[in-house]
Amino acid sequence: MSLAERTQKIPQRYRPWLVALAFIILQAFIWFVLFEVLWYKDRSITDTPEYYDYASRMVRGMVPYRDFASEYPPVAMVIFWIPRVISGPGYDAFVRWFEVEMYLASCGIIALMTVAANRLWGSVRKLAGALGAYTFLILALGSLVESRFDLAAAFIILASVVSFITDRYLLAWLLLGVGLMTKLVPALLAPVFLIAHFRRRQFWELLKGPAAMLVATLVIAAPFIFSAPAGLAGAFLYHVERPLQLESSWASPLLLASKLVGYPVHIMNAYGSHNVYSTLSNAMADISAPVTILLLLAGYWIFFRRSRGGADNDLVADVVRFSSVAIGIFILGGKVFSPQFIIWLLPLVPLVKGPDRPVTLGFFAAVVVLTQIEFPFNYWRLYSLEGGIIAEVALRNAMLAVFLGVILFYRRREALEPAGPALR
Numbered sequence: 001m002s003l004a005e006r007t008q009k010i011p012q013r014y015r016p017w018l019v020a021l022a023f024i025i026l027q028a029f030i031w032f033v034l035f036e037v038l039w040y041k042d043r044s045i046t047d048t049p050e051y052y053d054y055a056s057r058m059v060r061g062m063v064p065y066r067d068f069a070s071e072y073p074p075v076a077m078v079i080f081w082i083p084r085v086i087s088g089p090g091y092d093a094f095v096r097w098f099e100v101e102m103y104l105a106s107c108g109i110i111a112l113m114t115v116a117a118n119r120l121w122g123s124v125r126k127l128a129g130a131l132g133a134y135t136f137l138i139l140a141l142g143s144l145v146e147s148r149f150d151l152a153a154a155f156i157i158l159a160s161v162v163s164f165i166t167d168r169y170l171l172a173w174l175l176l177g178v179g180l181m182t183k184l185v186p187a188l189l190a191p192v193f194l195i196a197h198f199r200r201r202q203f204w205e206l207l208k209g210p211a212a213m214l215v216a217t218l219v220i221a222a223p224f225i226f227s228a229p230a231g232l233a234g235a236f237l238y239h240v241e242r243p244l245q246l247e248s249s250w251a252s253p254l255l256l257a258s259k260l261v262g263y264p265v266h267i268m269n270a271y272g273s274h275n276v277y278s279t280l281s282n283a284m285a286d287i288s289a290p291v292t293i294l295l296l297l298a299g300y301w302i303f304f305r306r307s308r309g310g311a312d313n314d315l316v317a318d319v320v321r322f323s324s325v326a327i328g329i330f331i332l333g334g335k336v337f338s339p340q341f342i343i344w345l346l347p348l349v350p351l352v353k354g355p356d357r358p359v360t361l362g363f364f365a366a367v368v369v370l371t372q373i374e375f376p377f378n379y380w381r382l383y384s385l386e387g388g389i390i391a392e393v394a395l396r397n398a399m400l401a402v403f404l405g406v407i408l409f410y411r412r413r414e415a416l417e418p419a420g421p422a423l424r
Helices: 002-007 012-039 048-059 074-088 091-120 126-145 150-165 167-181 185-199 203-227 228-239 251-260 279-304 314-335 339-345 355-373 379-383 387-409
Strands: 265-271 273-277
Touching: 012 091, 012 126, 012 228, 048 074, 048 091, 074 091, 074 150, 074 203, 074 228, 074 355, 091 126, 091 150, 091 314, 126 150, 150 167, 150 185, 150 314, 150 339, 167 185, 167 203, 185 203, 185 314, 203 228, 251 273, 251 279, 251 387, 273 279, 273 339, 279 314, 279 387, 314 387, 339 355, 355 387, 379 387
Parallel strands: none
Antiparallel strands: 265 273
């Protein structure tokens, strides 16, 4: 009996999950063999010592924000605490368990992508393509994915989007609240959800959804609001106060000018990153927020206009698309562009539906590959202001802008592929 004949004997409802299981096994090989043995393994620049320090303090009974300052929100602190409880006091054991935790987050992402692909396409072939693209992006970004907690944030973001497109609205909004207490970025999805509710004339959801998000946020934050309000506020204000970071889109013109015309710039360490200082750096940092807000509003407006009168299947696909747009604009327009920010988009971009999908994936894959070339292998060349790597980072940032242009301004064909049924 041929493989095709054996496959036909498998009940239809099980086939997507067998594909997902195959990719989970493949991910295990990537995480625990390729990342640990081959050239992907690079721990020269990592945040795990900081995670370990915070987790160790909590294990000793110290309360975050009251007994020690942290720039991470409460759910992130729990993510650090879990592997420390399992591993015991050894740092190496903590790192291994943290990597296992991020692998489990990736497995959860594969499961969520399976549900999303069923809703978007109802095709095992399309599911395999989406999971293959996600796996390639993991490989293209390298071991950065297992040494930062951003994959857990990406899981929460995707869980919220998948809940929304499968009509589990309350869960979607509750997850946005959890995401807000993990990383600020999930809050960018709230306007996308509101527009979709409005277009579907779900006016009660326009009130109930944000209320659920607020409740989830307050439930998580309440212990710290009462015990250390200033410390909790500091975890969020820390990011507002950060200067112009070396890899950001706003820093690239200054660094290029330093090489091309001798414009004076200096690199200094502050707020846990290397930052650009020059006569224009403060002005660049100051205008980054309003410009980013304007770009986000433009993206939401395009979604609002495009969703008018469209079929519900198109609206579902555009929720995924414009969730990716909102996060991408935040990354491109921010005064900080840490390499791990790319992780937030890894599960979403392979799920973007439309005739531009191959082009969109191609440009985003280029962004991911260029990110790994810069970090960690050539980061210290960037820090030393070598012209070649400055140009490479500027190209990466330009490619992200091109990716956003493609994903924003594609022209929808008259008939998109039909969406599959939502899994219940």
